[in-house]
Amino acid sequence: MKVWFITGASRGFGALMTKEALAAGDAVVATARNPRAVIEQIGDNPNLLAVALDLTNEAQAKEAAAKAIERFGRIDVLVNNAGYGLLGAVEEATAEEIEKLYATNVFGVLKVTRAVLPYMRRQRSGHVLNFSSIGGYFGYPGWGVYGSTKFAVEGLSESLSAELEPFGIKVTIIEPGFFRTDFLADNSLSVSAAAIPDYIGTPAGNMRDFGAVEEVL
Structure with missing residues (x-):
């Protein structure tokens, strides 16, 4: 039995990976700002430990x-899944918006x-x-600041891979493309x-309009 530690486990990829790991007989430490949301999404399971986690803390x-x-004595797999997007031209993003995004998408991963x-x-x-994201290796208009956080994750991960190899620890970057999750939800x-x-x-500007339409749909 492997023990998974998954961030952002109350929805999207995090919830899906939690369900699949539990179905395979593994144990999961599923984190979210509200651990009750994890239980509501996944259900009760003796191999599930829902834990409150604010990535900025x-x-x-x-x-x-x-x-x-x-609870489980070990952690075999860490999944840094939690994060969010910021849509808008680089010039349009405020310092506060940029710092908040980096606090979760980059500094949260580090913490x-x-x-x-x-x-x-x-x-x-x-x-x-x-x-990471497909935006982690190719820049898209309207996603510059968000993509920069994923470029940071890529660089950190590549260095970590070399640093941790002597300890038998592997690092894998996941770069999703377009999937039908709730990523465009508010x-x-x-x-x-x-x-x-x-x-x-x-x-x-067109990307901003496209994102707004997709969010409404």
Whole structure:
């Protein structure tokens, strides 16, 4: 039985991976801001531990990892899945929007990874799965700031892979394309509040309009 530690487990890929791991007989530490949402989505299971985790809170990340060890004794697979998107031209994004996005998509990944790695090193085994995106290796208009967070995840992951190999720990980057999840819902996607008229009709402006239509649909 493997023990999975999955962030953003209350919906989307996180919920799906949690269900599949449990169905395979594995144990899952499923984290979300609201752990009750995990139970509502997944249901009760003796191999499921739902834990509250705000990715921007380093102390909470360490506490969640400690709870996983206390319950199951080890962590075999870490899935850094939680994150959200920001739609808008780079110029339209405010400093606050950019900092908030990086706090979750980049610094959150770092905080959780750094909280889990000491246990994996002690085991001399483990696998880290970092969710990036097709936007992590190719820039798209309207997704510049979001894509930059995924470029950061790519660089961190490649370095981690080399650093952790001596300890028997593997690192894999997952780069999803277009999947029918709730990524365009308002709890997964933020749209820059500032809309500069000059961008109307440009690739960035058209992408903003496309995203708004998809969100409504």
